[in-house]
Amino acid sequence: MNLSTRIGSLVLPNPLIAASGCFGYGVEYSDVVDLSTLGGVAVKGLFLAEREGHPPPRIVETPSGMLNAIGLQGIGVHRFVREKLPELRDRRAIVFVNICGTTIDEYVELARILSDAQGVAALELNISCPNIKEGGITFGCSLTGTHNVVSAVRKVTSLPVIPKLTPNVTDVASFARAAEDAGADAVSLVNTFLAMALDVETRRPKLSNIVGGLSGPAIRPIAVRMVYECRRVVKLPIIGMGGIATAADVLEFMIAGANDVQVGTANFVDPFIWRTLLAGLEDYMTRHRIVKLSEIIGTIDTTQREQAWISS
Ligand SMILES: Cc1cc2nc3c(=O)[nH]c(=O)nc-3n(C[C@H](O)[C@H](O)[C@H](O)COP(=O)(O)O)c2cc1C
Numbered sequence: 001m002n003l004s005t006r007i008g009s010l011v012l013p014n015p016l017i018a019a020s021g022c023f024g025y026g027v028e029y030s031d032v033v034d035l036s037t038l039g040g041v042a043v044k045g046l047f048l049a050e051r052e053g054h055p056p057p058r059i060v061e062t063p064s065g066m067l068n069a070i071g072l073q074g075i076g077v078h079r080f081v082r083e084k085l086p087e088l089r090d091r092r093a094i095v096f097v098n099i100c101g102t103t104i105d106e107y108v109e110l111a112r113i114l115s116d117a118q119g120v121a122a123l124e125l126n127i128s129c130p131n132i133k134e135g136g137i138t139f140g141c142s143l144t145g146t147h148n149v150v151s152a153v154r155k156v157t158s159l160p161v162i163p164k165l166t167p168n169v170t171d172v173a174s175f176a177r178a179a180e181d182a183g184a185d186a187v188s189l190v191n192t193f194l195a196m197a198l199d200v201e202t203r204r205p206k207l208s209n210i211v212g213g214l215s216g217p218a219i220r221p222i223a224v225r226m227v228y229e230c231r232r233v234v235k236l237p238i239i240g241m242g243g244i245a246t247a248a249d250v251l252e253f254m255i256a257g258a259n260d261v262q263v264g265t266a267n268f269v270d271p272f273i274w275r276t277l278l279a280g281l282e283d284y285m286t287r288h289r290i291v292k293l294s295e296i297i298g299t300i301d302t303t304q305r306e307q308a309w310i311s312s
Helices: 076-090 104-118 143-156 172-181 215-231 249-254 265-269 273-288
Strands: 006-007 011-012 016-018 038-047 059-062 067-068 094-100 122-126 159-165 187-189 194-197 212-215 238-241 260-263
Touching: 016 273, 038 076, 067 215, 067 265, 076 094, 094 104, 104 122, 104 143, 104 194, 122 143, 143 159, 172 187, 172 215, 187 215, 194 249, 194 273, 212 215, 215 238, 215 249, 238 249, 238 273, 249 260, 249 273, 265 273
Parallel strands: 016 038, 016 260, 038 094, 094 122, 122 159, 159 187, 187 238, 238 260
Antiparallel strands: 006 011, 059 067, 067 212, 194 212
């Protein structure tokens, strides 16, 4: 069975990538998950400098989902290269570094530093974090901003450039097209949905930041729809995510048009989810006599269903 997929020249052993912010810097999980068996590891978003993030409470449980406003707490790119990358390299992880900036120059500088570091497979540009005031989503909510940041990074690196799109726009497909026009190698979508929750007894917001990003199964059908819409307008590989918790969910994204997927919130529920997902994909391939998993990408059948009930 062949579960491998491709993003430009990058070959992944399977389509399952750990989503940024939900798998630390990868090394925290290396005792429970063999990192080399994953399609990839997208590490927690990095700025140039270290950041503390927002004060607690930063996480709230919601029906079939989770609301977070971490505020991109992180160790900064220099410490990442010094302290985390060597172990990721030793563990043969395929490392997607998720980068965040407040200016285009910051994204460019991060891309330069990471292109010189050994062991980085791809750059995922976080232009979609919904819960920080400056940077990120400001680029991701503007077609020109998306185009400008992608083309600036494209110029300074030969690593695959993968902007991560926000779902907090009316027409996500136009952002995928802007990314493609600017020279992206793939797009990943979706980041979290801007949301909030209140405690009615105290009338206070449940998050210190008031608003946060919604993830988990609650968002999956919307994310699948967005992947489907993007697949119709771009040729780029698409990395789909949003609420994936079972092998059927992975397949749903792939049939809608995703080449690969990321799994975020479900990893908090079950850190061993990877082997369950892989076993489920293999079982599906056996039952459907599929030799190469990538054959199913974008194979959604939208022809009219036979309306047997009309004649009965
Ligand atoms: C606690 C938490 C932290 C996150 N941090 C980041 C981040 O640093 N960079 C990023 O691009 N996305 C981040 N995300 C978004 C996820 O990578 C993913 O896009 C989103 O959660 C949807 O997938 P899921 O429903 O499988 O979690 C974070 C999500 C959560 C729940």
